[in-house]
Amino acid sequence: MVNKTKTAVLLINLGSPSAPTAQAVRPYLRQFLSDRRVVEVNPILWNxxxxxxxxxxxxxxxxxxxESVWLPEGSPLIVYTERLAKKLQKxxxxxxxxxKVAFAMRYGEPDQDRIFRELHxxxxxxxxxxxxxYPQYSATTTASVADILGASLAKMRSQPHWHLIRDYHDNPEYARAIAASIKAYWKTKGELGEKDRLVLSFHGMPKRYCDLGDPYDRQVRKSAQMIIDELGIAPEEAxxxxxxxxxxxxxxxPYLTPQLERLAAExxxxxxxxxxxxSIDCLETLEEVSDEARQTFLSKGGKEYNYIECLNDSSDAVSLIKNLVSKHL
Incomplete structure (x- = not known):
């Protein structure tokens, strides 16, 4: 029976292993690190x-x-992405x-190719x-999603109308939502003092990729400036x-670890x-930034280190995503 609802929204995130075990992590890493968009080196040597x-x-x-970040329901990335999809549906x-709102993962399950084709x-x-x-576009993330969309369409005799939202790095509502989460934290914890700093940490990538034309670095700095402006703080405070x-x-x-060491030394x-x-908390935010980076800063003389969560499935996140996709429905 064909669903009377003809429009679907498909949220796509990076992905996660199905369990915090070496047996589950290995195929996930193989799929992820085999993506030529992610690792651009000689494929024979890299394999x-x-x-x-x-x-x-x-x-x-x-x-x-x-294992250190795993939730009772599963991977944080998948758990929060699913919650976001359900709240957006509501x-x-x-x-x-x-x-209809659905979600999929570029690597692992729910598989992007399968979910996209099943929807139609x-x-x-x-x-x-x-x-x-991904608020900021990169060939390593968004373009990889587009590659799989192309591969999916190549398998389909009947193809749907479809639209890919490329990025939202300079969307004012995105900057306001991030700033609002920071302000809400400061309302509870207290605002930063003269000897305190706000750190905006973004996922890195080889500089060579941007030299070849990837706009990621430019978009990151645009997003950061909009967030700083929305907060109304001086540039040197961030x-x-x-x-x-x-x-x-x-x-x-600058790399995160040297930045934290420098701040502590100053x-x-x-x-x-x-x-x-x-958009969603995951291994990189919960383990690397919230935990490992904390130890770096405190071990170098820093006194207090606070991690502010991603938007996850918050009301601001739902409103932001809903307004983003509604323009294309």
């Missing part, structure tokens, strides 16, 4: 390195890291909009709005950093940090 060196050793280590239902081929949705939950560096190649700078006592490039 050897991946199979013989990275997967055997990194899988158990990553499994322990995932918001559309309450206003009487005939829209099995459920009869002729119009699909696709929103990768610091931008890039996290999650992998390998020996030069990545976008006498900064308190750091409030958040990750505006992540």
């Amino acid at each position: 050897l390195i991946l199979r013989l060196a990275i997967l055997p050793f990194r899988s158990p280590v990553s499994a322990k890291r995932y 918001a559309f239902d309450e206003e009487g909009s005939a829209v 081929e099995k459920e009869g949705f002729d119009n699909i709005v696709v929103l990768p939950l 610091v931008i950093a890039y996290q999650s560096r992998f390998g020996k190649e030069e990545w976008l700078q 006498g900064v006592e308190r750091v409030d940090i958040l990750c505006p490039g992540f």
Whole structure:
């Protein structure tokens, strides 16, 4: 039976292993690190390195890291993305909009290719709005989602009307939502003092990618400036950093760890940090930024380190995503 509702919204996030075990992490890492959009090196050489060196050793280590942030319901990234999708569905239902909301992952499950094709081929949705939950565009994320969309369409005899929302890095509502989450935290914790700093940490990438034309770095700095302006703080009160560096190649700078070490050395006592490039909390935010980076700052003389959560499934997140996709329905 064909669903009378003809428009669907598909939220797509990065993905997660199905369990915090080496057996589950290995196939997830293989899929992720085999993506030519993510790792742009000689594929034959990289495949050897991946199979013989990275997967055997990194899988158990990553499994322990995932275990430290795992929720009773599962992976934080998937749990919060699903909650966001359900709340967005409820918001559309309450206003009487005939829209179905679904979610998928670029790597792992729910599989992006399968969900996209099922929406049209099995459920009869002729119009699909696709929103990768990455505020800033990058070939390593958004373009990879687009690649799979293209591969999905190539398999389909009947294709739906579809629209990909490329990014929302300069959307005023996005900046206001991030700023509002910071202000709400400060209302409870107290605003920053003269010896305190706000750190905006974004996921890093090889500098070479941006030199070749990826707009990510430019969009990150635009987003950061809009957030700072929305907060009404002086530029010197906020610091931008890039996290999650992998390998020996030069990545976008400044790197997060040296930034925190520098702040501590300069006498900064308190750091409030958040990750505006992540819509949903995940391993990189909860383990790397909230935990590992905390130890770095405190061990170097800092006195207080506070992690401010991503928007996740908050009311501001639902409102932001709803308004983003509604323009394309």
